[in-house]
Amino acid sequence: MQDIKTYMTPCSVGEAVKAMAAGGVTAFCGGTDLSPQVESGARQYTATLMNIRRIEGMGGIAEQGDSIRIGALTTVTEIRRDPLIAKVAPILAEAAEHFASDQIRNAASVGGNICNASPAGDMINPLLVLDAEVELARWQDGAVATRRVAMADFFLAPRKTVKRDDELLTAIVFKRPAADFVGYFRKSGPRPALEISTVSVGIGGRMSNGVFRDVRVAMGSVAPTPLRARNVEAALEGKPLNADTIRAAVAATSADAKPIDDVRASAWYREHLVKVFTEEVLNHVLGN
Amino acid sequence: MEQKVTAASIEKKSLIGQRVKKPDAPDKATGKTRYINDMVLPQMLIGKVLFAGRPHAKIVSMDISAAERLPGVYAVLTGKDAAGLKFGFVRDNVPLKEKVLCEHDEVAAVAAETEEIALNALSLIKVEYEDLPGVFSPEVGREASAPQLRDNFPDNKSLRFEFKHGDLAAAEAASDFIADDVFRPHHVTHCCMGTSCAIADFDNNGKLTIWTQTQYPYNYKMDLAPALGITPGDIRVMQPPVGGAFGSKLDVYPYEPIAALLARKTGRPVKVIYSREDEFRASPTRQAAIIHMRTGCKRDGTLTFRTADVLLDNGAYTSWGPTIPVIMMRTTSGHYRVPVVDFKAQAIYTNNPYAGSFRGYGNVQTTYATAQQMDILADKLDMDPLAFHLKNAQKSGEITPQKSFLRECVLAECLETAAQATDYSRKRAAYAAERDKPGRYKKGIGLASSIHNAGGAKIHKSDGIGTILKVDDYARVTVITGASEIGQGIDAVINLIVSEELGVPLEHVTIVNNDSDIAPWDVGVHASRTTFIAGNGTRQAARKAKAQILKAAEKMLGEPADTLELRGGSVVRDRCGTPLIKLDRLLRQMHFQAVPELVMVTDYYEPNSEPEGADHISDHSAAYSHAVHIAEITVDTLTGEIKVDKITSAQDVGRVINRMGLEAQTEGGIAIGLGYALSENMQLEQGILRNPSFRDYKLVTAPEMPELEMHFIESNCAEGPYGAKGVSELPTIVIAPAIANALFNATGVRIFNPPLSPEKVARAIYEKQQSGK
Numbered sequence A: 001m002q003d004i005k006t007y008m009t010p011c012s013v014g015e016a017v018k019a020m021a022a023g024g025v026t027a028f029c030g031g032t033d034l035s036p037q038v039e040s041g042a043r044q045y046t047a048t049l050m051n052i053r054r055i056e057g058m059g060g061i062a063e064q065g066d067s068i069r070i071g072a073l074t075t076v077t078e079i080r081r082d083p084l085i086a087k088v089a090p091i092l093a094e095a096a097e098h099f100a101s102d103q104i105r106n107a108a109s110v111g112g113n114i115c116n117a118s119p120a121g122d123m124i125n126p127l128l129v130l131d132a133e134v135e136l137a138r139w140q141d142g143a144v145a146t147r148r149v150a151m152a153d154f155f156l157a158p159r160k161t162v163k164r165d166d167e168l169l170t171a172i173v174f175k176r177p178a179a180d181f182v183g184y185f186r187k188s189g190p191r192p193a194l195e196i197s198t199v200s201v202g203i204g205g206r207m208s209n210g211v212f213r214d215v216r217v218a219m220g221s222v223a224p225t226p227l228r229a230r231n232v233e234a235a236l237e238g239k240p241l242n243a244d245t246i247r248a249a250v251a252a253t254s255a256d257a258k259p260i261d262d263v264r265a266s267a268w269y270r271e272h273l274v275k276v277f278t279e280e281v282l283n284h285v286l287g288n
Numbered sequence B: 001m002e003q004k005v006t007a008a009s010i011e012k013k014s015l016i017g018q019r020v021k022k023p024d025a026p027d028k029a030t031g032k033t034r035y036i037n038d039m040v041l042p043q044m045l046i047g048k049v050l051f052a053g054r055p056h057a058k059i060v061s062m063d064i065s066a067a068e069r070l071p072g073v074y075a076v077l078t079g080k081d082a083a084g085l086k087f088g089f090v091r092d093n094v095p096l097k098e099k100v101l102c103e104h105d106e107v108a109a110v111a112a113e114t115e116e117i118a119l120n121a122l123s124l125i126k127v128e129y130e131d132l133p134g135v136f137s138p139e140v141g142r143e144a145s146a147p148q149l150r151d152n153f154p155d156n157k158s159l160r161f162e163f164k165h166g167d168l169a170a171a172e173a174a175s176d177f178i179a180d181d182v183f184r185p186h187h188v189t190h191c192c193m194g195t196s197c198a199i200a201d202f203d204n205n206g207k208l209t210i211w212t213q214t215q216y217p218y219n220y221k222m223d224l225a226p227a228l229g230i231t232p233g234d235i236r237v238m239q240p241p242v243g244g245a246f247g248s249k250l251d252v253y254p255y256e257p258i259a260a261l262l263a264r265k266t267g268r269p270v271k272v273i274y275s276r277e278d279e280f281r282a283s284p285t286r287q288a289a290i291i292h293m294r295t296g297c298k299r300d301g302t303l304t305f306r307t308a309d310v311l312l313d314n315g316a317y318t319s320w321g322p323t324i325p326v327i328m329m330r331t332t333s334g335h336y337r338v339p340v341v342d343f344k345a346q347a348i349y350t351n352n353p354y355a356g357s358f359r360g361y362g363n364v365q366t367t368y369a370t371a372q373q374m375d376i377l378a379d380k381l382d383m384d385p386l387a388f389h390l391k392n393a394q395k396s397g398e399i400t401p402q403k404s405f406l407r408e409c410v411l412a413e414c415l416e417t418a419a420q421a422t423d424y425s426r427k428r429a430a431y432a433a434e435r436d437k438p439g440r441y442k443k444g445i446g447l448a449s450s451i452h453n454a455g456g457a458k459i460h461k462s463d464g465i466g467t468i469l470k471v472d473d474y475a476r477v478t479v480i481t482g483a484s485e486i487g488q489g490i491d492a493v494i495n496l497i498v499s500e501e502l503g504v505p506l507e508h509v510t511i512v513n514n515d516s517d518i519a520p521w522d523v524g525v526h527a528s529r530t531t532f533i534a535g536n537g538t539r540q541a542a543r544k545a546k547a548q549i550l551k552a553a554e555k556m557l558g559e560p561a562d563t564l565e566l567r568g569g570s571v572v573r574d575r576c577g578t579p580l581i582k583l584d585r586l587l588r589q590m591h592f593q594a595v596p597e598l599v600m601v602t603d604y605y606e607p608n609s610e611p612e613g614a615d616h617i618s619d620h621s622a623a624y625s626h627a628v629h630i631a632e633i634t635v636d637t638l639t640g641e642i643k644v645d646k647i648t649s650a651q652d653v654g655r656v657i658n659r660m661g662l663e664a665q666t667e668g669g670i671a672i673g674l675g676y677a678l679s680e681n682m683q684l685e686q687g688i689l690r691n692p693s694f695r696d697y698k699l700v701t702a703p704e705m706p707e708l709e710m711h712f713i714e715s716n717c718a719e720g721p722y723g724a725k726g727v728s729e730l731p732t733i734v735i736a737p738a739i740a741n742a743l744f745n746a747t748g749v750r751i752f753n754p755p756l757s758p759e760k761v762a763r764a765i766y767e768k769q770q771s772g773k
């Protein structure tokens, strides 16, 4: 087991990323992914363990102009209970509702969920539907430099993202959805608590005069990364939502979802569930 | 002697059937209980086990030198240190292995100052293996072409059991309908919240003290001794509080002799404790089986015969798992009136994990088959299952083909109670009519019953218990009993019975049952026997003490003993309740009189059952009982998820003793049954467990518990304490088939290989729709 040589609790983003620039830093937020992974031997701590939870300005949910900004430290419980989220992006609150258990939700951060980059990450799916971007900070030329990356481009492979090792994820930002935006999230699992998604499907878009536009479809646990289902989106975009388009969208799922067999489910069952959920969520949209 | 009567008369108040709390509940609820896992002894070392991590291999070489050199390491043991220390049901196991036969084979063990050092030492042990082709199913294992796993077991054949009764050919010819199916009950494990743990310590005379989670402390000595090459008499078994057992601690498992071998080598106490992952990989399982069952009946619904051809996955070693046919055959021959029976079971060695005993002991697996075939036959007959069950239900006084004497049998009453409470027949017909209509969510109702021993099971020479009871000068009672407490609640039952007999408050009873040097013999906690056996033992002992006390009272008060009673901490006149003398005062007077007398009694209770013989024809339990459970479910036909809305039970409990304990046993039994039915599954791939964690091994959690409605039917068992029968296994036994029958009622699909996971259900429904059936 790797020995942790230094433990630090930076108070500012600058302090944190400056330390990260030197390398060998493990950022520790809620620890709900990190601790079990280290415990099971799947990964190791590096020489410096950095508790990022006390960094100022990295928490909270706020409106900034026409955008919503969620600090990376925001817990799943905070998202679940936030009045602004409930109003502008209920799809995110819905996903938080089906996330782990109270104990885990109180510790788990949205930033950690994204950086862990599991195809089953439940915060990722609705954020893809909201077309969110992540804000990444690092130490460059003696100052904090930030860049933004679209969530849809962020994930490379299981546990691999475009985030550099010396970068901190500071926030998630998305445009305030239009008034006619509707979105729903569905994850599988009969257990009301503590269920890792076998499959998740999130669908959102603007519904006006029976026509579905700006459609965004996200799927979890059907590929090595969480993904935007572009074929399903194409089957729906700009079309009137009815039984025929729903049937076409369901058929299109097989072009997007490429699941595998694992201990949680077979590929067959995942493909089947993606179809069931796609139909269910679209019927929900239609019903509204 | 004259007594002043000061208090008002004391009424007779019976505690039998009341709700009494477990005496250890406050400590457990507040975190005060010190479980064995929490124990620390001075100078104690931590032992850790190196598992092979492969199912079948030769150990080519092993280098422990680096581990031995690590500072803080006190001992490193390998298979060479345990050669010849054979133990187990057929002496086919050793504490540390020189050849690998399953994934969790213990190939080396370390004792070190801390757990961290011990784990580091394990990582320094270099083992070179040569993997061998393995056997991962009994069907393959019995083939001539299969690898031979053991020299002295041709065709990998382990234990075999048979029972035949009646003329099968004639019964088959007389049958109008025959159900013929193959059921495949799966591997699950106990998931005790307290992981496996033992602490061993030798004194300089060679006597071993072992703190363990065992649920059978006396035969445990006999089973542990050969694993250490010592005599059972040199073992003292200590039983601190445990976090669950459920049958998993009814045998010796290698970590226990390993702790002792490390203790002997180091001269220090050694604690071996499993991580949750170790626990999943290395604990016994419920026996997996392939059951080919056939049941016949006549057109009027009369059962004609039942056959079972059972193949058991023995796993790599033989613990209690492959002995379950002893109970499987009782269910095959005794679940309803079956005139002709043909039962055979063969266990086959494989390279899978091996099974121990687990709540329900073979009956969970068998009832999954019998109770579904009752449903299948009812459908073939086009008969309401309730009527079909009632037609074949035994009555009091009947004797089964194996000579189980059903002295008090209220199966029909259980059936009627559960059916009435749920409106079963009407709902079943209504749901069946709905099932092929469109609609995503379907409701179903399913009934399952079973029979189980409820007065112990005489599988050893004795099924008895010793009790020592003393009453001190302050009227405090100590019961020194062989009965182990593993969470099932015998503590509350003993308190209740002593209080009932001696009229002392519940809190004035102390139980000593955790030290084999003190407490007398008992078989152990199994076969739903402890309330029945220890209840009788406690009652007999208490009555002896009472007789002694009342005799002394007669002498002192000048009133005949048979007109006196013990109530409310006093000696009273039985008829009117007038208190005559405080019990503690009387006890002191007995103690300090000219010829002093202390109240200390001993008792041995042996139930009137017959030993299970080689022919399996004997009345092996002092009582038998039935349970009927009805499951009401909603099925999402697209995702395959089953939501259990309600379980209604009607069980013959003989007589309610502690109502709270009985409810808890029923609820807990149902929870285990639900996990078995719906989600729990050890996913084995070529002998390797793929889901050794609670994330992917899915227990039923609190929010999924359905509404429960429990009916306790009191048949008043002549042999049981106050009429009680054993209760705790039946609720686990009947759940899976009740849900499987409800699933059929809802959807028309039947699943023969539990668990009824969403994926399996969805796939079965999907395939049924595709085939247009």
Ligand SMILES: Cc1cc2nc3c(=O)[nH]c(=O)nc-3n(C[C@H](O)[C@H](O)[C@H](O)COP(=O)(O)OP(=O)(O)OC[C@H]3O[C@@H](n4cnc5c(N)ncnc54)[C@H](O)[C@@H]3O)c2cc1C
Pocket: A026, A027, A028, A029, A030, A031, A032, A033, A034, A035, A036, A052, A072, A073, A098, A099, A100, A101, A104, A107, A108, A109, A110, A111, A112, A113, A114, A115, A116, A120, A121, A122, A123, A167, A168, A169, A170, A194, A195, A196, A197
């Ligand atoms: C019992 C249990 C149930 C669970 N159930 C669910 C569930 O239902 N759905 C689900 O999606 N997940 C679930 N999880 C997984 C986990 O809780 C989530 O992924 C959680 O959001 C992770 O957040 P965290 O703050 O705990 O991350 P941590 O464990 O602290 O960190 C995770 C990873 O992200 C990195 N990291 C964290 N924050 C940052 C940052 N701001 N910048 C850069 N890197 C960072 C860490 O270095 C680490 O690599 C469950 C976990 C457990 C133990």
